[in-house]
Amino acid sequence: xxxxxxxxxxxxxxxxxxxxxxxxxxxxxxxxxxxxxxxxxxxxxxxxxxxxxxxxxxxxxxxxxxxxxxxxxxxxxxxxxxxxxxxxxxxxxxxxxxxxxxxxxxxxxxxxxxxxxxxxxxxxxxxxxxxxxxxxxxxxxxxxxxxxxxxxxxxxxxxxxxxxxxxxxxxxxxxxxxxxxxxxxxxxxxxxxxxxxxxxxxxxxxxxxxxxxxxxxxxxxxxxxxxxxxxxxxxxxxxxxxxxxxxxxxxxxxxxxxxxxxxxxxxxxxxxxxxxxxxxxxxxxxxxxxxxxxxxxxxxxxxxxxxxxxxxxxxxxxxxxxxxxxxxxxxxxxxxxxxxxxxxxxxxxxxxxxxxxxxxxxxxxxxxxxxxxxxxxxxxxx
Amino acid sequence: xxxxxxxxxxxxxxxxxxxxxxxxxxxxxxxxxxxxxxxxxxxxxxxxxxxxxxxxxxxxxxxxxxxxxxxxxxxxxxxxxxxxxxxxxxxxxxxxxxxxxxxxxxxxxxxxxxxxxxxxxxxxxxxxxxxxxxxxxxxxxxxxxxxxxxxxxxxxxxxxxxxxxxxxxxxxxxxxxxxxxxxxxxxxxxxxxxxxxxxxxxxxxxxxxxxxxxxxxxxxxxxxxxxxxxxxxxxxxxxxxxxxxxxxxxxxxxxxxxxxxxxxxxxxxxxxxxxxxxxxxxxxxxxxxxxxxxxxxxxxxxxxxxxxxxxxxxxxxxxxxxxxxxxxxxxxxxxxxxxxxxxxxxxxxxxxxxxxxxxxxxxxxxxxxxxxxxxxxxxxxx
Numbered sequence: 001x002x003x004x005x006x007x008x009x010x011x012x013x014x015x016x017x018x019x020x021x022x023x024x025x026x027x028x029x030x031x032x033x034x035x036x037x038x039x040x041x042x043x044x045x046x047x048x049x050x051x052x053x054x055x056x057x058x059x060x061x062x063x064x065x066x067x068x069x070x071x072x073x074x075x076x077x078x079x080x081x082x083x084x085x086x087x088x089x090x091x092x093x094x095x096x097x098x099x100x101x102x103x104x105x106x107x108x109x110x111x112x113x114x115x116x117x118x119x120x121x122x123x124x125x126x127x128x129x130x131x132x133x134x135x136x137x138x139x140x141x142x143x144x145x146x147x148x149x150x151x152x153x154x155x156x157x158x159x160x161x162x163x164x165x166x167x168x169x170x171x172x173x174x175x176x177x178x179x180x181x182x183x184x185x186x187x188x189x190x191x192x193x194x195x196x197x198x199x200x201x202x203x204x205x206x207x208x209x210x211x212x213x214x215x216x217x218x219x220x221x222x223x224x225x226x227x228x229x230x231x232x233x234x235x236x237x238x239x240x241x242x243x244x245x246x247x248x249x250x251x252x253x254x255x256x257x258x259x260x261x262x263x264x265x266x267x268x269x270x271x272x273x274x275x276x277x278x279x280x281x282x283x284x285x286x287x288x289x290x291x292x293x294x295x296x297x298x299x300x301x302x303x304x305x306x307x308x309x310x311x312x313x314x315x316x317x318x319x320x321x322x323x324x325x326x327x328x329x330x331x332x333x334x335x336x337x338x339x340x341x342x343x344x345x346x347x348x349x350x351x352x353x354x355x356x357x358x359x360x361x362x363x364x365x366x367x368x369x370x371x372x373x374x375x376x377x378x379x380x381x382x
Numbered sequence: 383x384x385x386x387x388x389x390x391x392x393x394x395x396x397x398x399x400x401x402x403x404x405x406x407x408x409x410x411x412x413x414x415x416x417x418x419x420x421x422x423x424x425x426x427x428x429x430x431x432x433x434x435x436x437x438x439x440x441x442x443x444x445x446x447x448x449x450x451x452x453x454x455x456x457x458x459x460x461x462x463x464x465x466x467x468x469x470x471x472x473x474x475x476x477x478x479x480x481x482x483x484x485x486x487x488x489x490x491x492x493x494x495x496x497x498x499x500x501x502x503x504x505x506x507x508x509x510x511x512x513x514x515x516x517x518x519x520x521x522x523x524x525x526x527x528x529x530x531x532x533x534x535x536x537x538x539x540x541x542x543x544x545x546x547x548x549x550x551x552x553x554x555x556x557x558x559x560x561x562x563x564x565x566x567x568x569x570x571x572x573x574x575x576x577x578x579x580x581x582x583x584x585x586x587x588x589x590x591x592x593x594x595x596x597x598x599x600x601x602x603x604x605x606x607x608x609x610x611x612x613x614x615x616x617x618x619x620x621x622x623x624x625x626x627x628x629x630x631x632x633x634x635x636x637x638x639x640x641x642x643x644x645x646x647x648x649x650x651x652x653x654x655x656x657x658x659x660x661x662x663x664x665x666x667x668x669x670x671x672x673x674x675x676x677x678x679x680x681x682x683x684x685x686x687x688x689x690x691x692x693x694x695x696x697x698x699x700x701x702x703x704x705x706x707x708x709x710x711x712x713x714x715x716x717x718x719x720x721x722x723x724x725x726x727x728x729x730x731x732x733x734x735x736x737x738x739x740x741x742x743x744x745x746x747x748x749x750x751x752x753x754x755x756x757x758x759x760x761x762x763x764x
Contacts, residue, residue, distance in 0.1 A: 012398055017720075038416075195714075281714075295707065296711035328672070337400075
C-alpha cells in the first residue's frame with residue numbers, strides 16, 4: 001500500500017486477521033501506519049524510483065491516497081505489476097476534470113461543470129450556471145483543500161491566475177443546493193464481483209468529514225437503490241478494483257429533479273466507510289484487501305440498526321490517556337480508534353463509533369459519539 | 383507482551399485501534415506476532431537478561447503465555463516494573479499445584495486432587511479417588527501436553543519417575559465424568575473493575591480446543607451465574623489483572639452434586655475467548671489491553687444470539703490462498719483469522735467465526751464454521 005496514513009494503519013488490522021502480509025510505502029517513519037506495519041519502507045510516492053522499487057517487492061500494489069502520478073502507474077502496469085485499482089480507473093479519482101468528463105459521458109448525474117482556463121471562459125460558464133460557483137483544483141485536493149466557493153468573477157481571479165501559473169485549468173461547478181450529502185461505498189474485484197454497503201449520510205464541516213450515519217436516515221428505498229446503482233455502475237464502467245467511495249449530493253428539487261448528483265470519487269477505503277469496522281459484517285479495509293487480492297468479497301451488510309461514526313479532531317489536549325479514562329468509563333460500548341498521530345488542532349487523529357439495535361436509538365448514539373469525540377478533542381471537559 | 387504467538391498477534395489488532403504501542407518479546411523472528419508488530423524484540427522468555435531489558439523498555443509488562451519464571455517476575459516487580467498480572471496472581475496459572483491449593487482454600491469447587499511424589503502417595507490418593515486418575519505436570523503443560531489419564535499404578539510409574547528426576551511432584555486428580563466443558567472468561571483491572579463475557583461451551587479434542595459456542599447452549603441461568611461468580615471470585619481473590627479464563631467441567635450428578643468444577647486457569651487472552659473478536663462488543667484482546675493499562679473496561683456483551691468459533695488446524699494444504707477462494711466464495715459472512723504460521727499438521731494456524739441472530743441458527747452456524755475449518759485444513763475438498 002502506497003501511503004502511510006490512517007487508512008493504511010486500519011488496513012493493517014484487517015491484514016493481521018486475514019493473515020495477509022501488508023507492506024507500506026510511507027513518507028515518514030512516524031506516519032500513522034509506520035507504527036504498526038513492520039514492512040514499512042520509507043520513501044515518497046512522488047519519487048519514481050522509490051515507488052518502482054516498492055512495487056517490484058510486492059504481489060499487488062494498492063493505495064491509501066490518490067497522489068501517485070498516473071504516468072508512473074501506467075509504467076508499472078506495462079511492466080506487469082498488478083496495480084489495483086489500475087491507472088485508467090484511478091485517474092478518475094486523481095483528476096476531477098477527467099472524472100467529470102467520464103461520468104457525464106456515462107450519463108451519471110453530476111452538477112453542471114466546465115474546465116476553465118481564463119476569465120472569459122469562467123464568465124461564459126457563470127452565465128449558464130449562475131453565481132456562486134464552486135472552483136476546484138483538478139488534482140491534489142482533499143479534506144476541503146483545493147475547493148473554493150466564489151460569488152463573483154473578482155473572487156475567482158486569484159484561483160484562475162494560480163492555475164494558469166501551473167499551466168493548469170480550474171474545474172468550475174454550479175453550487176448545488178443540496179439537502180445533505182450521502183456516500184455510496186462499494187467494492188469490486190478484478191473478477192468483477194461487487195458488493196455495496198448501505199448508503200450513508202455524511203456531514204462535512206469546513207470541507208472535512210465530521211460525522212457519518214449508517215444507514216442514512218429518512219432515505220427512501222428508491223433513492224438508496226439509485227445511489228447504490230450509480231456507484232456500482234461507476235465501479236463497473238471504470239473498472240475499479242478495491243473500494244470505491246462515491247460522494248453525492250441529495251437534492252430535493254433541483255432543476256425540477258429529486259435525486260442524487262455525484263460530487264467526488266475515491267478509490268480506496270474512505271472516511272465515509274470507517275463505521276464498517278465495527279458496524280458491518282465486512283469492514284471496508286478487509287474488503288479492500290479481498291478485492292485487490294482477487295479473493296471473494298465479504299458480506300457488506302450492517303450488523304446493527306444504526307451505526308454512527310464521528311471523527312476525532314486534534315485539539316489542545318495532548319494527553320489522550322486521561323481522555324480515555326473519561327470516555328471509556330462513561331460509555332463502555334463506545335468503540336475508540338486512534339491513529340497514533342501527534343495531536344495538532346483540527347487534524348483527524350481518530351474516530352469513535354457507536355452502534356445500536358434500537359430503532360429509535362439514533363439520537364442517543366449520535367449524542368454518545370459526539371460527546372466522546374468532543375471530549376477527546378478537549379472542546380468539552382465533562 | 384512477552385511471547386510472540388497468535389495471542390500477541392491478535393492483541394496487535396486491538397492495540398492498533400486503541401492507538402496503544404504494543405511491543406513484543408518473541409523467541410523467533412518468524413513468530414506469529416513478529417510479522418505484525420514493528421516493536422518486536424527477539425529473545426527468550428527464559429533468558430532473564432532479555433526479559434529484564436525488555437521489561438525496562440515498556441510501561442506495562444504482560445504475557446501471551448505463562449512461561450516466564452515466577453522468581454524473575456518477582457524481581458521485576460520489586461524493581462518497580464508494572465507486571466500485569468503480577469507474579470502472585472500469575473503463579474496460579476503457572477503452577478497447577480499452587481492453583482489447586484489456592485482454589486481449595488478459597489472454597490472453589492475443584493476435583494479431588496493430591497500432589498504426589500512417589501508410588502505409595504499415589505496409591506493412597508487412588509484409594510480415595512479411584513481409578514482412572516488424571517496426572518498432570520505442575521508446570522509447563524498446554525494443549526493436552528503434560529496431562530495423562532492413567533488406569534493403574536503401573537501406567538503411572540513412568541510419570542512419577544520423570545517427575546522425580548526433575549525433583550518435582552505430580553498433580554493427581556480424580557477423573558471427572560463431566561457432561562461438557564465450559565469456560566468463564568472475565569477481565570479485571572488494577573482498580574478492581576471487572577467484566578464478564580457470557581459463559582461458553584468448549585469442545586476439546588485430544589486436549590486441544592476445537593470449538594467454542596457463545597453462549598453455552600442449554601445452560602441454565604443459575605449455572606451460568608454460578609460459573610461467572612466463581613470466575614469473578616478467583617479474579618478478585620487472586621488479584622488478577624487482565625483477562626482470566628477459568629476452564630470448568632460441568633457435572634450433572636457427581637458425588638450427589640450438579641454444577642461446575644474448576645479445571646484450569648489462564649491469565650491472558652485465551653482460545654475460549656477468540657469468538658469475542660467478532661462476537662462481542664469488546665474483544666478479549668482489547669479488554670486485556672484496557673485492563674493492564676488500567677483503563678475502564680469495555681462492554682463484554684455478545685453482539686449476536688450465537689457465535690461459534692472453530693480452530694483451524696494445519697493439514698497437508700500449504701496453499702491457503704486456494705482454500706480462501708473456496709471458503710470465502712461459499713460463505714461471505716464467515717470471519718477468517720489466520721495467524722501467519724507455517725502450516726504443520728495439527729498445529730493451530732487460525733480460527734473461523736460465524737455469528738447469527740437467529741435463535742434457531744446454532745446448528746447452521748456450527749456447520750458453516752466446521753466446513754470452513756475442515757476445508758482450510760484439507761480434511762474435505764468441497
